[in-house]
Amino acid sequence: MDFATKKVLFEKDANKELPMASITKIMTMLLAMEAIEKGQLKLTDTITASEHAASMGGSQIFLEPGEKMSLNDMMKGIAMASANDACVAIAEHMAGTESEFVKKMNQRAKELGMNHTHFVNCNGLPAEHHYSSAKDVAVMSRALLQHQQITKWTSVYSDYLRENSSHPLWLVNTNKLVRFYDGMDGLKTGYTSEAKYCLSATAKRKGFRVIAVAMGEPKITIRNREITQMLDWTFGQYTSKILYQPQQVIRQVRVPHGVPERVSIQTSDTVGVIHKKGEKPNYKTQVELNKLKAPIKAGQKVGTLKIVNDDDVVASATLVSAQSVRKANLFESIGQTTKHLFTFGKH
Secondary structure, eight states: OBTTTOOOOOOSSTTOOBOOGGGGHHHHHHHHHHHHHTTSOOTTOEEEOOHHHHTOOSSOOOOOTTOEEEHHHHHHHHHHHOOHHHHHHHHHHHHSSHHHHHHHHHHHHHHTTOTTOBOSSSSOOSOTTOBBOHHHHHHHHHHHHTSTTHHHHHTOSEEEESTTSSSOEEEEOSOTHHHHSTTEEEEEEEEETTTEEEEEEEEEETTEEEEEEEEEESSHHHHHHHHHHHHHHHHHHEEEEEEEOTTOEEEEEEOTTEESSEEEEEESSOEEEEEETTOOOOEEEEEEEOOOOSOBOTTOEEEEEEEEETTEEEEEEEEEESSOBEEOOHHHHHHHHHHHHHHHHTO
């Protein structure tokens, strides 16, 4: 999948529902990053590990019951070492219980259009009815990669946790390709005897980011070979460019009888284009705005941005209001009308 356009460039059994093991943690990290973006969490927040969180088996950072650790360090433990215990600690901190957090995971999956995914826990330990598909994994991986902080953890091959304590822990990234494949900076591995070897990988070269997913591979060497072959083929055949970042202001527009009277219009998602190497497309931007009327909520859809090439729409994104606009009261409306009449009279 091309990150900029969400275009799937190659697929095989993309919607087949399979156990996903620790790839589950992509959604756990996504919910944490979105909570940070909303101001509900900070990376400096302290999280206390419960007895339940500390009891997790499998890959872990060996949290003790009652141990306190920053959200930043727990996220690093998940991103690098696939820490099951840190996932549960964060889930309980955010939602009270892991089961309540899992409800949020499934709701977010629904919002993202992940129709072949169902979560039972927050870390991917074996459980009945816990599954996803390669395409759904790519979709949630792309959503997580919208948060640039994530690759500051997933791109690191080795690092310390609790470095200045009496029991430091040396972390080694479970995704060894971040050390050996040019441009790879994430994202998440997974393995159980049921799920076999899984990987959602991402690499970026000259601004061109690609996501590749392999699930159910019998050996780690086969999994890594499948991933590198998909990435090599994509980088060899295509070129991609991001034209607009999420929350990029496109223009300011007037809202009649609104306070404020002018509002910034911004993109809701990354907008990009992709084409085969050697092609020379002629991209143009078109902006279509709805008729704006107060009140308007921050984040409300107000129009559409389209990228066209020879009259063909090759990319589009919803345009939203950057801030809320309330309806002006009578005196404010009179003041606005008078101002515009006065301005008109001067011309």
